[in-house]
Amino acid sequence: MSELKVKPLKPRGPSAAPASAGVVTERGPDEIDQAELRAEHQERQQHLHASIEGLERETLLNMLSQMVLIRRFEEKAAEAYTLGKIGGFCHLYIGQEAVAVGSIAALRPDDYVMTSYRDHGHALARGTSPDEVMAELFGKAGGCSAGKGGSMHLFDRDNHFLGGHAIVGGQIPLATGVAFAAKYKGTDQVSCVYFGEAAVNQGVFHESLNMAQLWKLPCIYICENNQYGMGTALKRAMSLSDVSQKACAYGMASEFVDGMDVLAVYEATRRAAARARKESQPSLIEVRTYRFMGHSMSDPGNYRTRAEIEKYQERDPVKVFIESLKQKQIVDDATIKEIEDRVRAQVEHAIKFADSSPEPAPEELHTHIYANPIK
Amino acid sequence: MAVITIREALNQALREELERDENVFLMGEEVGAYQGAYKVSKGLLEEFGEKRVIDSPITELGFAGLGVGAAMVGLRPVIEFMTFNFSILATDQIINSAAKMLYMSGGQFKIPIVFRGPNGSAYQVSSQHSQALESWYAHFPGIKVVMPSTPADAKGLLKSAIRDDDPVIFLEQERMYGLKGEVPDDGDFTIPLGVAEVKREGTDATIVARSLTVPLALKAAEELEKQGVSVEVIDPRTIRPLDIETIIKSVQKTNRVVIAEESHPFCGVGAELSAQIMERAFDYLDAPVKRISGADAPMPYAKNLEKLALPDIERIIAAVREVAYL
CATH class of the missing domain: 3.40.50.920 (Rossmann fold)
Known part of the structure; x- marks a missing residue:
């Protein structure tokens, strides 16, 4: 297991010392030096190479397939949106695939996953059928939320996917409650929650992490720091923009992870899951990532330069992972083609399924308001 | 039939439901060691322990959301607001999460939770501590809103609210905790919700x-x-x-x-x-x-x-x- 991605923090609580110490970066996340990014990229590839060796081929291929599925699914969703088949807000996950895939691969099927409105990737990584996700985006009865939730509210009870939540930070106390319930019932399940870095500015982030550490709840808080809260750059919105350091305020363990490296995310989540399961301790993981598309489909993205986006695209998590797997001779071009073909068929099927799924019946307007309706 | 106060009736309801179902827990500010700001939870910490009767930090939005999350995966939280004035901080979780979860998940996640505490005017506590919020909560489909006016109603309705599978806003009245009345002795006495x-x-x-x-x-x-x-x-x-x-x-x-x-x-x-x-x-x-x-x-x-x-x-x-x- 590489030690590269653990960033030790100076002021931290007694329980928070990471198992291993690694590279300390004094630079804040605000100043992006592109030459340095490239140099880091080299280091990170070495890390990927090292990590690959410790994993089964099947595990690696599953992760790759999921990342490719999310990428192609989102591309197709963007297309369907421009065709008017998807309405409302639609937040794509392109560029961030390594976060959901790497972290969810480190969880058990009976653990719980909850996220924000940028939720397509998490649902797919959790095993929700692409057919049902696409049908939900299309507002159809066959959708995973019966057409009532839409893009921002995907739910899948069977796969322990507890939803996309559309008020920034709203899912953070909910997931804390799920962890509370796991501890209350004496199971060793873990609750894993995702949120953007902008959610960290909400009061409820603080409220939740305080309770989680106070009561030692088995919760993993994963901050997907894509560096922009809609159109506002992190440095314009956060006084201390090193998110992982915020854990110090609660004496909580924290890590800083490269979100373009699926295996770094996987390893950090495995450490956090073990801490949650064995010691009933929460963790905060800051995953530095980047979204290649706008905040939502209606965002032209004028607040970022083309050059900035291209630099991050050099480190495209799907591309980087494929390159590393090839170099380590885990996959060849034929395997990649096989995966791409299979995913293309899956996504085509999802579109067909969503197209042909009926609209919700008019009477569905008034169902599911109460579990126990009176009169 | 015993003659007891609304405070005692609520206390009995909580005790009986905590006994009846181990998924029920009580959380809120000062509900445990302090015995409740209005003594509604008197004796419950001693009887059920810290696992079931939980003193929360002063963090209304946080513990309201925690309760909703716990309800998503099968617990039956009773969340006490020391007064409903403080629930205003928690409205995002009550309205956006509790009231809408079942609907926007297409029926997958019910939220069996009770938010309870005193509502309405108290004695000379001025503007921020004396207001009645029932119309706020009653506005939203997905929530049930209960307002008892007698000890029997308080007990019977609170027991029904805790057993109900939907989020219930249970509004007590700060001036009425000491009001006395007859309450049936039957431990399984309940009053159905939605009946005038x-x-x-x-x-x-x-x-x-x-x-x-x-x-x-x-x-x-x-x-x-x-x-x-x-x-x-x-x-x-x-x-x-x-x-x-x-x-x-x-x-x-x-x-x-x-x-x-x-x-x-x-x-x-x-x-x-x-x-x-x-x-x-x-x-x-x-x-x-x-x-x-x-x-x-x-x-x-x-x-x-x-x-x-x-x-x-x-x-x-x-x-x-x-x-x-x-």
């Missing part, structure tokens, strides 16, 4: 009252009886779902309605009741529906002003006489 009660039968006019105004309406009815006016008093007990049928039946009999409430009038529950009565029983009305509400002003501190801001027996009597054209 005719608290007093009459023929000349109907007063629809809830929570604090129920005892006021009953005293007004006694007084009016002496004046030769027979008044029916109805307590909906559950604001949502509203048992409008019982109210309409009474209106069809008496043809005159007074609504008594301590909340502000604007967009209040009284306004909703007036609209529904007009829609369903317009032809039966012999006079316009009359509302007696709390003042359309923040609650003042000064004792004399506070008294002016709240409905009282005299104003209710005058209103009944007005709709009866006396």
